[in-house]
Amino acid sequence: MHIRNRRAFVSGALFLIVAIAYLSIGWDYDPGSAARMGPGYFPRMLGSLLVLLGLAIMIGAIRPGATEEGLDGWDLKSLAWITGSILLFAFLLNAAGLVVALVGLLFVASLASREFTWRGAIVTVIALTALAVLAFYYGLGLQFDLLPSFV
Incomplete structure (x- = not known):
């Protein structure tokens, strides 16, 4: 696997890290339902969306048509x-x-x-x-x- 766009790949990985944090924090809370949301509904929904977004960004960074881009240092x-x-x-x-x-x-x-x-x-x-x-x-x-x- 060749990472063509390192900046996008690291961004996707950060989305995954935040998603895992949201999912782990909200896992023990009752999610309820869409009509009657519980305290765990929002963390699970947000975590799930961030997982999808992070994976999409990471996949885009390794696809053959991705722009070659390095990772700059911290400002x-x-x-x-x-x-x-x-x-x-x-x-x-x-x-x-x-x-x-x-x-x-x-x-x-x-x-x-x-x-x-x-x-x-x-x-x-x-x-x-x-x-x-x-x-x-x-x-x-x-x-x-x-x-x-x-x-």
């Missing part, structure tokens, strides 16, 4: 920006509210991009913050403060 700077943005969001969510936490998350995460521009970051922050507030606060009714309590 530790971008990884640090993304990880930092998630930690900042977790810290700010209860202390400063959903809007401030999302703005912080999106600005810091956008610094990880090689194509970063302030204009693009501002447009992205406005659009995604509005979408997230509409979906999670108003649509799903999640109990987060929108803004800091001192405002």
Whole structure:
């Protein structure tokens, strides 16, 4: 077996690893049925879909017509920006509210991009913050403060 596209193959393998984690975590929970879902339904469905997706990606990486592509090294700077943005969001969510936490998350995460521009970051922050507030606060009714309590 010759792996032609190493990047795709490793991506497929990561999907399989996450799928196995979801399946193993949710295996002991009652799946219920599609009409009456139990706590194990979502982990099993998501795990099954990730298995299929991972296998499809891995098979595509070894097929004869696949593009030859190597595996690049880790971009530790971008990884640090993304990880930092998630930690900042977790810290700010209860202390400063959903809007401030999302703005912080999106600005810091956008610094990880090689194509970063302030204009693009501002447009992205406005659009995604509005979408997230509409979906999670108003649509799903999640109990987060929108803004800091001192405002």
